[in-house]
Amino acid sequence: MPELHLDGVSARAGRAAPLALRDVSLTIGPGELVALLGPNGAGKTTLLRAALGLIRCSGGSIRLGDRDPARLTPRERALLVAYLPQRRPLGWPNRVRDLVALGRFAHGAAPGRLAEEDAAAVERTLDDCGLRELADRTADTLSGGELARVHCARAFAAEAPMLLADEPSAELDPLHQYRILGLIRRFVDAGGGALIVLHEIALAARFADRIAWMRDGRLLGDGPPRSALTAEALGRCYGIEAEVEWRGEHPVVALGGPPDQR
Amino acid sequence: MAASAGRPGRFLVPVLGAAILLALFAAVLIGPTALSPERVLAALVGGGTAGDRTVVLDIRLPRALAALLVGVALGTSGASLQGLLRNPLAEPGVLGVSACSALFATATLYFGLAPLGSAVLPTAAIAGALAATAGIAFAASRTGSALTLILVGVGLSSMAGAAMSLLTNLAPNPFSLADMVTWMLGSVANRSFHDIALSLPFLAGGLVLLFGSARGLSALTLGEEAAAGVGLDLRRQRLAVVAGAGLATGAAVALAGVIGFVGIVAPHLVRPRVGHDPARSLLPAALLAGLALVLADILVRVAPTTTELKLGVVAAIVGAPVFIWIAARRRTLHA
Numbered sequence: 001m002p003e004l005h006l007d008g009v010s011a012r013a014g015r016a017a018p019l020a021l022r023d024v025s026l027t028i029g030p031g032e033l034v035a036l037l038g039p040n041g042a043g044k045t046t047l048l049r050a051a052l053g054l055i056r057c058s059g060g061s062i063r064l065g066d067r068d069p070a071r072l073t074p075r076e077r078a079l080l081v082a083y084l085p086q087r088r089p090l091g092w093p094n095r096v097r098d099l100v101a102l103g104r105f106a107h108g109a110a111p112g113r114l115a116e117e118d119a120a121a122v123e124r125t126l127d128d129c130g131l132r133e134l135a136d137r138t139a140d141t142l143s144g145g146e147l148a149r150v151h152c153a154r155a156f157a158a159e160a161p162m163l164l165a166d167e168p169s170a171e172l173d174p175l176h177q178y179r180i181l182g183l184i185r186r187f188v189d190a191g192g193g194a195l196i197v198l199h200e201i202a203l204a205a206r207f208a209d210r211i212a213w214m215r216d217g218r219l220l221g222d223g224p225p226r227s228a229l230t231a232e233a234l235g236r237c238y239g240i241e242a243e244v245e246w247r248g249e250h251p252v253v254a255l256g257g258p259p260d261q262r
Numbered sequence: 263m264a265a266s267a268g269r270p271g272r273f274l275v276p277v278l279g280a281a282i283l284l285a286l287f288a289a290v291l292i293g294p295t296a297l298s299p300e301r302v303l304a305a306l307v308g309g310g311t312a313g314d315r316t317v318v319l320d321i322r323l324p325r326a327l328a329a330l331l332v333g334v335a336l337g338t339s340g341a342s343l344q345g346l347l348r349n350p351l352a353e354p355g356v357l358g359v360s361a362c363s364a365l366f367a368t369a370t371l372y373f374g375l376a377p378l379g380s381a382v383l384p385t386a387a388i389a390g391a392l393a394a395t396a397g398i399a400f401a402a403s404r405t406g407s408a409l410t411l412i413l414v415g416v417g418l419s420s421m422a423g424a425a426m427s428l429l430t431n432l433a434p435n436p437f438s439l440a441d442m443v444t445w446m447l448g449s450v451a452n453r454s455f456h457d458i459a460l461s462l463p464f465l466a467g468g469l470v471l472l473f474g475s476a477r478g479l480s481a482l483t484l485g486e487e488a489a490a491g492v493g494l495d496l497r498r499q500r501l502a503v504v505a506g507a508g509l510a511t512g513a514a515v516a517l518a519g520v521i522g523f524v525g526i527v528a529p530h531l532v533r534p535r536v537g538h539d540p541a542r543s544l545l546p547a548a549l550l551a552g553l554a555l556v557l558a559d560i561l562v563r564v565a566p567t568t569t570e571l572k573l574g575v576v577a578a579i580v581g582a583p584v585f586i587w588i589a590a591r592r593r594t595l596h597a
Contacts, residue, residue: 054490078493085487091348092483092538102481106493110477111539138538154484158492 002065002080002161004028004051004193010059011050013043020046022217023060028195030161033188034222035204036197038214039238044197045086047214048164051195052083064162078106082155086166086197093140096150100125100135103157121157129153129183145176152183163187163194169203181207205229205251213237225251235259274535278549282330285556289326290318292560320454328453328517329555329573333524335465335514337551338544339507340525341532342472345479345540346503347412350533353525354511357411358418359394360522363515365422365429366390368442372429376441384460384516391515394418395508399501448519448574450559461513468510472544475502479540521574523581524551530585554580 004027011021020043028034036044049055051062053069062069064080072080082103090099098111101122109118126135129149139147148168155163168184169177177200185207188194198204204211205225212222215237222228229251234242241256291302295317304310305318336354343352354360366386370376376383401414426446433439478499481489490496514521528551529543536542555573558580562571 052491054487074490074495075493078491081491083488083491085485085491087485088488089348089485090483091345091485092533092540094483094539095537098480098537098539099483102484102492105477105481110541111480111537112542154488154492 002193003030003063004081004162004195005063006047006051006060007062008060009047009050009057009062011046011055011057013046013049013055019058020217021050021057024214024217024219025060026195026212026219026222028162028193030191030193031188032210033185033194033196033208034210034212035208036195036212036214037199037201037204037237042214043217044214045166046217048083048166048195048197051164052081053077075106078158078160080160081162081164082158082160084151084155084163084165084168086170088151090139093138095135096131096137096139096142097122097126097135099139099150100131100153100157103154106158121159125153125157128156128186130179145172145179148172148176148180149183152180156183156187161192163192163196165194166197167199168196169198169200177203178206201229201234201253202251205253229253274532274546275549278546278553282549282553282556285553285560286323286326286330289329289556289560290322292564293317293322324455324458325450325453326556326559328450328458329559330552331458331461331465332450332514332518332521333528333552333555334548335468335510336521336525337528337548338469338472339510339514340551341529341540341544341547342476342479342503343507343525344529345476345482345543346500348482348485349412350530351526352412353522354391354507354514355520355522355525356419357394357398357415357507358420358422359391359398359415359508359511360515360520361419361422361426362394363387363391363512364446364520365426366393367445367515367519368426368429371438371441371445372433374434374438380456381460384457387516388461388464388509388512390422391508391512394422395504395512398508399504444572445519446574447572448521448577449562449570449572450518450555451570451573453517457517461517464509464516465513468506468508468513469548471502471506472510475499475506476541476544479503479544480542483538483540519574521555521577523585524554524577527551527581527584528554 006024006026009021009024010019013020024047038044050057053072056070069077101109101111101114104118104121107118109115126132129152131149131153134146152168169180181203184194184196208225210222211225211228213220213233220236229244231242231244239258241259243254245252291299297314301310301314302318305314340353343357344350366389367383370383370386397418398411398414401411430439430442478494481492481494486496529547532543532546532550558576559573562573562576565571
């Protein structure tokens with residue numbers, strides 16, 4: 001199982017854009033779910049894209065296993081990392097099974113033309129993600145929560161050892177957020193490594209092994225929820241006042257406004 | 263296996279293939295010289311009288327095959343471009359490839375180069391399509407946005423249209439004007455096997471590129487970022503489709519002039535029957551477009567008009583309302 005290792009990474013979101021990542025170091029190993037939290041524009045998406053090798057770093061180095069992801073072919077990369085981008089526009093109202101089958105693209109599969117191994121992976125994933133009943137529906141007939149599950153299933157069907165997901169639970173109600181994170185947690189418990197951008201602090205505390213705080217392109221720190229989720233960390237990261245109280249395993253987070261508006 | 267059960271569009275390709283064979287036979291059967299099916303069949307296998315063979319093999323068959331090939335080229339190009347750009351309105355016409363190709367063809371007529379050799383005009387048409395293609399490929403390599411590509415195409419199309427209007431405006435004599443108009447209207451009348459042979463290598467090359475890159479079109483349904491994430495080489499995919507569509511469209515324009523709408527309508531009709539998968543829509547869209555043009559060309563020949571109708575005109579008259587109907591229906595579906 002490969003490890004994703006960022007060492008002092010700096011990168012820009014575009015050629016002329018200012019630095020969106022400054023000296024970021026982070027390691028995600030197998031069986032580890034790391035939640036990346038931070039305000040909008042903190043550089044979370046840029047971090048994921050740099051880790052995938054989709055954009056070049058202007059400083060530092062990234063290793064995926066023993067390879068530099070920027071030097072991998074798209075296919076090699078897809079076999080190592082499944083990627084769930086933030087925006088997931090579907091071009092056509094495809095059937096659910098065909099969309100999940102696209103997760104097997106790097107294995108040489110195409111919808112409707114699946115080798116035995118690919119078909120088995122697709123069927124397995126449909127069951128794991130509770131999509132069995134929806135398999136023959138077209139995407140335009142699904143609810144937002146169902147569609148989010150389809151995208152997750154597409155990523156899992158690749159059976160890559162690593163998952164990078166950008167706000168996989170965005171725009172979902174609490175129940176569906178839990179279901180999505182539950183699926184990712186199961187992937188991690190089975191030995192996968194996952195780096196997930198999240199905005200829901202409670203979800204991160206509930207499901208992540210580590211929380212990494214990000215602001216202005218810098219990693220403020222990371223650690224297990226119990227030690228990383230503090231009022232002080234929330235203040236430094238989001239610039240809001242907060243209270244955090246732990247009730248057993250679960251934190252209760254009360255968010256205030258910015259300090260000068262109280 | 264559940265994955266293969268109820269596979270959509272299973273019968274589409276065999277049915278369309280059979281329909282094309284029937285349509286081709288009808289095309290060589292029907293015409294001003296009445297021939298019985300027996301005489302047509304005899305001529306097709308090299309028998310019959312010399313007169314029968316001339317009518318069937320030299321006049322009707324190449325014309326019907328030209329219509330078929332033009333349809334196949336435009337249907338495949340349209341379906342591929344729609345898959346690449348994730349937009350049901352994309353087509354060689356929209357991207358300016360047809361217009362640039364026709365512009366180069368009419369330029370040879372305007373400057374009186376066409377009579378210099380039978381290869382001049384087709385070569386110019388293909389050069390025009392490739393020039394447009396190269397321009398779009400250049401834009402494609404610099405932008406990740408499908409919308410930008412479409413806008414570049416619209417600009418290219420308008421530019422070529424304006425230049426073509428200028429040429430007809432300045433046409434030196436009524437004969438070259440009539441030639442140019444014929445080219446813009448689109449027709450397969452009087453095409454020979456020699457004409458087909460001139461276009462065929464480009465057509466075949468384009469189809470190889472398009473069918474070879476079909477699988478990537480399926481991945482693009484996820485959006486470009488996620489498609490790259492599942493292992494698609496975006497840049498190579500764009501270049502393959504743009505070059506393939508350029509070659510195939512150039513060959514089609516060289517053979518028949520500008521024929522619109524079939525490249526939009528055929529993929530539209532096929533798509534729901536193949537689970538909206540762009541890759542699986544390629545072959546049926548090609549066959550349907552080919553079938554449509556063979557049938558339209560029969561219609562053109564039997565229509566009781568004093569001057570023969572142009573295939574491109576009939577394709578537009580039939581295709582445009584169908585296109586509008588589909589577009590309107592699509593909107594209500596999404597509302």
